[in-house]
Amino acid sequence: MGVQADVRGQIDRWSRRYGVDSRLACALAWMESGHQPGVVSSTGAWGVFQIQPATWHYVEHVLADRRYPRNVEGQVRVGLLFLRHLLQSFGDTRKALAAWYTGPARVRRSGVGARGRWFAADVLAIRARC
Template sequence: MGHAGTGGDLFVVWRDNAGDSIDEAQRDLLFSLPLDEVPTVYWKLLFPQPYWADLTANSRKNGLDPFLVASLIRQESEFNAGVVSHANAWGLMQLLPSVGKSAAKKQGIKHFDANMLLNPTTNLQLGTLNLREVMDRFGGQAEYALAAYNAGDVPVRQWIAIGDYKDIAEFVESIPYSETREYVQAILRNREIYRALYAAQ
């Protein structure tokens, strides 16, 4: 499908392929289109708001942008509350059981069990606390925190120490791990789409 295809056509390809095997050019075209050139219903299917009351309440409790949290979840689990990754990360925000246990202790949750991370309410409670802590370790800078969420603190501190970039956008572009670079870029892009779709609500 070339540029003659409509945003609606691209959405059908995206939906039918679950975003995995979609041609990169088609995906890039969809995301390069102005929001108003693709029917809002399609955008809202691609950028849903499940668990929104819990997501926003826990985000605000931890001083986080709900649209950033939603974008991270979209990237981590696509809002599949029951997913456990090959790296043993659980639930919506893909928490390791050790991270969940630490966060649960801070929240006063007794008798923590990893299966609790498959409960969306619990995962959001513990996941937003964890993300706040990651943000705090990196001075509140979302780009550093997102990179650390994906790659771990140590590599990100090494990249910051090199300091071979003029601004935060260039830092993102210069992330040497392609998976982490694309992860951060995707979440930042998705946050702007979430804001455009829902900020006025």
């Protein structure tokens, strides 16, 4: 099985388990990394969902109260748990995606903003093809 097929399989599996739309998760992962688990950004975000180290810590210590391996499965699980948290917190897919991209505090304080709107629109366009 190729890396991208493994990533997609993990997204499908854990999306069902966590109650997250697998097509939305697929699109977000594609937007962030092209489903490539080895990608690291200049800001330190890494993996399939480009999770910042502080976000990984938050998921492990606040949302899940457990550690996750630093492999494809762990990347997918942490990404989906954080996405689910944002979807539940904001109650709106576009706001949740904007919060993913620009940060939850910024969206709460200032609204979605142009960058958040752009990011959400692109993810939702990709979702139609996942």
